[in-house]
Amino acid sequence: MEKALVINPDKCTGCLQCELACSYENEGVFNPSKSRIKVFTFHQEGRFVPYTCTQCSDAWCQQACPVDAITLNLLTGAKEVNENTCVGCKVCTISCPFGTINYNQNTGKVIKCDLCGGDPKCVSACPTQAITYIDANQTGMEKMRQWATETDNSPSNSAANV
Amino acid sequence: MHYMIVGAGPSGVIACETIRKMDKNAKISLISGQCEPPYSRMAIPYFLEEKIAEKGTYLRHDENYFSDQNIGIVSQAVTQVDSSNDNVILANGEVLSYDKLLLATGATAISPPIAGIDLNNVHNCWTLEDARNIAAKAVPGSSVVLMGAGFIGCIILQSLLKRGVKLTVVEMGVRMVPRMMDDVAGALLKSWCESKGVTIMTSQQVTSINAVNEGLIVDLKDANSLNADLVICATGVKSNIDFLENSGINIDQGIVVNEFLQTNINNIYASGDVAQGLDFSDQSQHVQAIQPTAVEHGRIAAINMVNNNCCIHRGSVNMNILDTMGLISTSFGQWMGVPDGEQSILLDKDNYLYINLQFDGDYLVGVSSLGHTQNIGVVRGLIRGKVKLGVWKKRLMNNPNRLMEAYLASSLSQA
Ligand SMILES: Cc1cc2nc3c(=O)[nH]c(=O)nc-3n(C[C@H](O)[C@H](O)[C@H](O)COP(=O)(O)OP(=O)(O)OC[C@H]3O[C@@H](n4cnc5c(N)ncnc54)[C@H](O)[C@@H]3O)c2cc1C
Ligand code: SF4
Ligand code: SF4
Numbered sequence: 001m002e003k004a005l006v007i008n009p010d011k012c013t014g015c016l017q018c019e020l021a022c023s024y025e026n027e028g029v030f031n032p033s034k035s036r037i038k039v040f041t042f043h044q045e046g047r048f049v050p051y052t053c054t055q056c057s058d059a060w061c062q063q064a065c066p067v068d069a070i071t072l073n074l075l076t077g078a079k080e081v082n083e084n085t086c087v088g089c090k091v092c093t094i095s096c097p098f099g100t101i102n103y104n105q106n107t108g109k110v111i112k113c114d115l116c117g118g119d120p121k122c123v124s125a126c127p128t129q130a131i132t133y134i135d136a137n138q139t140g141m142e143k144m145r146q147w148a149t150e151t152d153n154s155p156s157n158s159a160a161n162v
Numbered sequence: 163m164h165y166m167i168v169g170a171g172p173s174g175v176i177a178c179e180t181i182r183k184m185d186k187n188a189k190i191s192l193i194s195g196q197c198e199p200p201y202s203r204m205a206i207p208y209f210l211e212e213k214i215a216e217k218g219t220y221l222r223h224d225e226n227y228f229s230d231q232n233i234g235i236v237s238q239a240v241t242q243v244d245s246s247n248d249n250v251i252l253a254n255g256e257v258l259s260y261d262k263l264l265l266a267t268g269a270t271a272i273s274p275p276i277a278g279i280d281l282n283n284v285h286n287c288w289t290l291e292d293a294r295n296i297a298a299k300a301v302p303g304s305s306v307v308l309m310g311a312g313f314i315g316c317i318i319l320q321s322l323l324k325r326g327v328k329l330t331v332v333e334m335g336v337r338m339v340p341r342m343m344d345d346v347a348g349a350l351l352k353s354w355c356e357s358k359g360v361t362i363m364t365s366q367q368v369t370s371i372n373a374v375n376e377g378l379i380v381d382l383k384d385a386n387s388l389n390a391d392l393v394i395c396a397t398g399v400k401s402n403i404d405f406l407e408n409s410g411i412n413i414d415q416g417i418v419v420n421e422f423l424q425t426n427i428n429n430i431y432a433s434g435d436v437a438q439g440l441d442f443s444d445q446s447q448h449v450q451a452i453q454p455t456a457v458e459h460g461r462i463a464a465i466n467m468v469n470n471n472c473c474i475h476r477g478s479v480n481m482n483i484l485d486t487m488g489l490i491s492t493s494f495g496q497w498m499g500v501p502d503g504e505q506s507i508l509l510d511k512d513n514y515l516y517i518n519l520q521f522d523g524d525y526l527v528g529v530s531s532l533g534h535t536q537n538i539g540v541v542r543g544l545i546r547g548k549v550k551l552g553v554w555k556k557r558l559m560n561n562p563n564r565l566m567e568a569y570l571a572s573s574l575s576q577a
Contacts, residue, residue, distance in 0.1 A: 066202035099540030
């Protein structure tokens with residue numbers, strides 16, 4: 001059964017442990033600015049929202065890539081960037097409508113969540129279980145994936161207070 | 163069912179893959195007018211700067227990929243479509259029949275009609291063949307004149323510099339990338355390029371090119387002539403539609419398509435740089451000639467070919483991202499604004515930082531930026547998703563950097 005990251009912002013306290021764990025796992029440094037998962041802060045409402053790639057099924061980033069540098073990991077369902085193939089054109093970064101694949105100026109390549117090969121470090125680092133890794137089909141993630149697949153579905157949503 | 167796809171660029175390849183995913187047994191033929199395996203024009207700049215070898219430009223890397231997917235590749239150009247008999251005629255005279263046809267023949271670079279444009283050391287930069295020629299001639303220390311500082315011109319500008327050439331750029335428009343940037347961003351980009359040693363001439367035109375001894379002399383409209391070893395022409399592109407004359411298929415600037423990316427002939431579709439598809443922003447039909455649109459078209463056209471027009475194309479957002487020697491610029495949708503629209507702008511000239519948001523009422527309709535890369539894709543999400551901004555409109559007016567927060571707030575309220 002494929003699993004997915006499920007994020008419950010209500011439980012997030014903004015401690016940034018996930019960002020630290022992610023940057024350490026992937027970049028070897030404790031540096032939130034290099035994390036693939038980001039916690040967004042809404043000061044006015046005192047809210048924190050961790051956010052990262054939803055591994056959408058017909059992934060925009062993957063289809064837009066001119067050199068096939070983003071491929072599907074059949075075990076985890078993650079869309080993974082192959083650093084050796086990526087030419088750093090950044091077209092994936094404007095194609096992903098969630099803004100979750102980003103250019104890394106230091107390497108000249110892009111980075112995104114790869115579910116740490118099936119053992120996401122943000123999940124184990126989160127002290128409040130705001131981030132969990134569970135069966136994909138019981139998640140609200142499905143909704144977001146659909147959004148991503150339906151090229152032409154325009155969700156007319158309104159921005160409420162977070 | 164025999165699906166035939168003409169054109170082995172990104173649009174045609176995504177279409178083949180989409181069909182294969184939906185129908186394991188269909189016969190799929192990919193008619194490729196080139197001798198190379200399917201490759202990506204977009205990767206050419208990286209081939210030029212020697213980041214990748216020629217193979218690195220291939221759209222799929224496994225040698226057996228297409229045969230494993232049971233996609234038959236035919237390396238012949240189509241010279242004619244006989245739509246009344248569901249046939250195409252190939253350059254070698256062979257006739258192939260199809261049940262459903264997708265035309266994904268892309269575009270070709272065009273050159274201005276000036277004397278000397280056909281000379282030996284004058285090249286477009288559009289195909290792998292062009293790239294090989296440029297790579298052989300753009301050697302360190304050589305003088306190169308680049309005609310056109312549009313989007314494609316600016317992309318190869320960086321590759322040429324990395325090859326160590328002395329570069330002069332001649333652009334007819336009043337600023338660089340005139341169709342992607344406003345005056346502020348265009349001027350900043352120009353000064354950035356100049357600080358890297360590139361000569362940029364805007365509002366200037368090449369009038370003729372002459373061969374003298376080993377080199378070239380490039381005559382300009384309002385300035386002294388330039389000496390050059392190589393001239394590269396990046397002045398525009400044109401959809402590959404010539405072979406469709408007398409085919410009965412409606413053509414204009416590109417192939418005319420409806421909301422299903424279907425032509426006026428029921429079993430013929432078109433996608434990518436050859437299709438005059440719908441622009442999301444102003445709902446007009448035109449050729450966008452960008453990669454994300456080419457693959458979006460390819461996917462939707464394929465779904466409609468297999469599943470009888472079940473997927474409506476509501477338009478693609480025109481968008482670009484450009485890296486000019488480290489200065490990264492983007493533009494999305496109606497970056498130039500709309501009548502009675504509002505805008506939110508933040509400029510830090512010294513640090514080459516710029517962000518310009520354009521609103522139409524409660525909606526974000528366009529963005530242009532310099533020096534912003536993080537979470538930038540969310541701009542597409544906000545524009546394409548027609549996300550109603552509510553309270554976030556005012557917040558973005560106060561601080562245009564909070565795009566991601568604006569997006570999250572609305573998508574959460576939806577979930
Ligand atoms: C140097 C360069 C840099 C670029 N950079 C970017 C970028 O950064 N971002 C971006 O969005 N876009 C970029 N583009 C544009 C992008 O490459 C195109 O939009 C994209 O390739 C379009 O895909 P396509 O499949 O529609 O057409 P194409 O890629 O043009 O493919 C069409 C294919 O059809 C074949 N063909 C044509 N006629 C026939 C025929 N009669 N019979 C059989 N086959 C035929 C052609 O040989 C070609 O292989 C760049 C282009 C170039 C040249
Ligand atoms: S398009 Fe975005 S959300 Fe979808 S897989 Fe790629 S990075 Fe993740
Ligand atoms: S930046 Fe890398 S992964 Fe992204 S589209 Fe370009 S080559 Fe592919």
